[in-house]
Amino acid sequence: MGVAPPAGSGASTGVGCQFRFTLSYRDVEELLAERGDDVSYETVWRWVLKFGPAVARRLRERRPRPQRKSRDRFTGRAQDSGGFQNVQIPG
Numbered sequence: 629m630g631v632a633p634p635a636g637s638g639a640s641t642g643v644g645c646q647f648r649f650t651l652s653y654r655d656v657e658e659l660l661a662e663r664g665d666d667v668s669y670e671t672v673w674r675w676v677l678k679f680g681p682a683v684a685r686r687l688r689e690r691r692p693r694p695q696r697k698s699r700d701r702f703t704g705r706a707q708d709s710g711g712f713q714n715v716q717i718p719g
Contacts (some may be wrong), residue, residue, distance in 0.1 A: 638665035639675045643683045646676055 641663070653669035660667050693697045
C-alpha cells in the first residue's frame with residue numbers, strides 16, 4: 629500500500645486530478661505546467677503507481693454514502709383512508 633503524497637504538492641494535485649476526473653497522464657502534465665510545475669507525463673505515471681492507492685482510498689472515504697430510501701413513503705399508487713388501493717382499469 630502506497631504512502632500519500634504531501635498535501636499541496638504537484639504529486640498530490642496530479643494524482644488527485646487523474647483519479648477524480650479520469651484525465652490522461654498528458655492532460656495532468658499540461659494542468660501542472662499551467663500551475664508552474666515542470667513534470668513529464670512519465671513522472672505523473674510513476675506518481676500514480678506510487679501514491680494512487682492511498683489517494684483513491686481517501687477519495688472513496690470522502691464520498692457521501694448512499695442513503696436508504698424508504699419504500700413505505702410512496703408506493704406508486706393512491707390509497708384511500710382504509711388503506712385500499714384505488715386502481716382504475718382502463719377500458
